Amino acid sequence: MSEENITNQADIKISESEYNYSQEVIKKLSDYFDAKVVGQQQLKFSLIGAIIADGHILIESVPGLAKTTAAKAISDAVDGKFARIQCTPDLLPGDIIGTQIYNQANGKFETILGPVFANFVLLDEVNRSSAKTQSAMLEAMQEKQVTIGGKTYRMPEDIFIVIATQNPIEQEGTYPLSEAQTDRFLIKEVITYPLASEEVEILNRMESGAISRVEPPVLSIKDVDKVQDICEKVYVDEAIKWYISSIVVASRRAGQIQNLEVGRYVRIGASPRASIAFLKMAKAAALMQGRTYVTPDDVKAISHQVLRHRIGLNYSAVADNVSIEQVIDGIVNSVKAP
Numbered sequence: 001m002s003e004e005n006i007t008n009q010a011d012i013k014i015s016e017s018e019y020n021y022s023q024e025v026i027k028k029l030s031d032y033f034d035a036k037v038v039g040q041q042q043l044k045f046s047l048i049g050a051i052i053a054d055g056h057i058l059i060e061s062v063p064g065l066a067k068t069t070a071a072k073a074i075s076d077a078v079d080g081k082f083a084r085i086q087c088t089p090d091l092l093p094g095d096i097i098g099t100q101i102y103n104q105a106n107g108k109f110e111t112i113l114g115p116v117f118a119n120f121v122l123l124d125e126v127n128r129s130s131a132k133t134q135s136a137m138l139e140a141m142q143e144k145q146v147t148i149g150g151k152t153y154r155m156p157e158d159i160f161i162v163i164a165t166q167n168p169i170e171q172e173g174t175y176p177l178s179e180a181q182t183d184r185f186l187i188k189e190v191i192t193y194p195l196a197s198e199e200v201e202i203l204n205r206m207e208s209g210a211i212s213r214v215e216p217p218v219l220s221i222k223d224v225d226k227v228q229d230i231c232e233k234v235y236v237d238e239a240i241k242w243y244i245s246s247i248v249v250a251s252r253r254a255g256q257i258q259n260l261e262v263g264r265y266v267r268i269g270a271s272p273r274a275s276i277a278f279l280k281m282a283k284a285a286a287l288m289q290g291r292t293y294v295t296p297d298d299v300k301a302i303s304h305q306v307l308r309h310r311i312g313l314n315y316s317a318v319a320d321n322v323s324i325e326q327v328i329d330g331i332v333n334s335v336k337a338p
Contacts, residue, residue: 013233014292022230028218036073039198046189047074052231053284055186056162065191067165071122079217080119087129093136097146119156123164127174134181141184158225186277187305234283235293239338244278246335251311262330265317270310277306296337303332
């Protein structure tokens with residue numbers, strides 16, 4: 001199918017006013033992020049993409065690289081309810097989702113909802129919380145509801161996004177996230193140290209007070225909700241869906257693909273949630289690039305974020321110093337793009 005035909009089909013789904021509206025919202029989110037965070041453009045892309053794709057994001061880096069600042073900045077841009085949960089080994093499930101407290105005055109148990117009932121929830125250093133506490137978030141992230149005392153409580157109807165951060169180098173007092181937990185995150189972003197020029201800019205902003213300055217929100221929850229609806233209308237051709245499916249299936253049989261050297265390092269492939277994540281994030285990536293249709297390049301551009309926490313590597317990969325990104329690139333390159 002030609003790009004002209006794809007464009008025509010895409011235009012049927014998204015009107016000009018919807019397109020212009022989405023671009024304005026994306027620009028406001030981008031500008032707000034740039035005012036608070038120096039550099040980290042890939043992180044900005046992932047955060048905005050996850051928000052308009054209506055998915056949770058896991059951010060990983062060594063300490064001091066503005067993970068929390070970036071997450072707070074992108075949520076501060078929207079006038080919604082924000083909650084930050086600092087994860088520690090003694091954090092209990094009830095501290096997150098809520099619990100029942102006995103009221104001596106009326107002799108009844110009362111339900112106190114936890115901080116998870118917010119539009120944006122920042123789980124800071126999520127791998128410092130115990131496995132039991134981590135599991136308390138599974139129902140909330142997947143089903144957008146929690147159960148307290150046998151009663152179900154729904155999360156905010158409009159927007160509910162979890163932004164979790166973790167430090168990969170600390171070992172003491174940490175509990176690695178299980179595959180079931182990480183699979184609930186739409187994407188995983190890994191950030192690195194800033195450039196020397198960016199670090200100088202950080203110092204300049206610290207001196208001027210620009211980083212600590214409180215800026216008012218530039219968007220409402222309804223703005224984000226509307227852009228999420230527009231994002232769902234982004235056109236994805238059947239050939240692109242087959243391309244996505246082929247990449248995910250290739251991750252499961254990487255060891256059997258001829259001429260795929262990195263295939264021998266794969267212990268476990270990606271689940272069907274990877275295909276769903278590819279579809280949602282590819283739509284978001286296309287919209288952020290100013291298009292109303294998805295191309296194969298959109299799929300390739302998000303392959304690291306979608307697959308790095310869904311493909312498991314074996315001990316040979318560690319011994320041979322092979323990164324998950326190298327394995328993902330090999331798998332994606334083994335599949336012919338439409």
